[in-house]
Amino acid sequence: MSRFSFLEWPVFRQLRSDDSFGRGSAVTSPKTRSITPRTTTADRVVQSVCPYCAVGCGQRVFVKDEKVVHIEGDPDSPISRGRLCPKGAASEQLVNASGRQTRVLYRAPRSDTWEYLDLDTATEMIADRFIASRRNTWQDADDTGRPLKRTMGIAALGGATLDNEENYLIKKLFTAAGAIQLENQARI
Known part of the structure; x- marks a missing residue:
């Protein structure tokens, strides 16, 4: 761990830099500077439509290693113009939820157990x-x-x-x- 320095306080960084109002690099921590958005590391971006209602808002689906990593509104969509409702914004969870069933489950009549079917x-x-x-x-x-x-x-x-x-x-x-x-x- 590096040694603490008063010169690294945001107010001192603000006075030393071009960021005189303290709205940019002067108030950004080293940890924040080291983080990269998921969208920049995606292998590809696929255009899609939000599955939740009949409006048909456009979505941009970011895929990395054949897994959906992020979904956001598509600014090119004439319907939603890059905006999504809360359900649409959370639709990545629809794909990646840990409890999502990916196989068919069947419970026979009067049975208390589920079985997998092809x-x-x-x-x-x-x-x-x-x-x-x-x-x-x-x-x-x-x-x-x-x-x-x-x-x-x-x-x-x-x-x-x-x-x-x-x-x-x-x-x-x-x-x-x-x-x-x-x-x-x-x-x-």
Whole structure:
């Protein structure tokens, strides 16, 4: 550790330097001077869209060693002009959260334990259940004979972390399947 010197106090550095108002280098500590921003060490910057709502704010995603290290607003975005709401500004945590699930978990009926499934098995299970539910709850017409062509056994709630295009495709899929109970978290 270096020896303490009164000459290194910010007020003395301010008087000795060009920073007479003490707003720059005179009041910056050696530790602060040695720190480099994460954004300067990133391997690449990828343009993206904030996943949280339907506004579509632009984001700049800084990637280093194939890992997201920082996300900030994109100043080139005509929508947000470089600004992000608190949720959008914290979206890096969505990617790098230690508790984020990256594998499919399944709990069998009346079981108290979770088990891991591979993605293909889980997808097949969902598709089989979707088709069975549609088949078992299909309403072709009401009691008076008016055509309904719908199912009340399937509902969808789109997530706010999906982008507009994904929510649009989900809406089209469920509407084509006859589901009428559709909602989106971003709209609520």
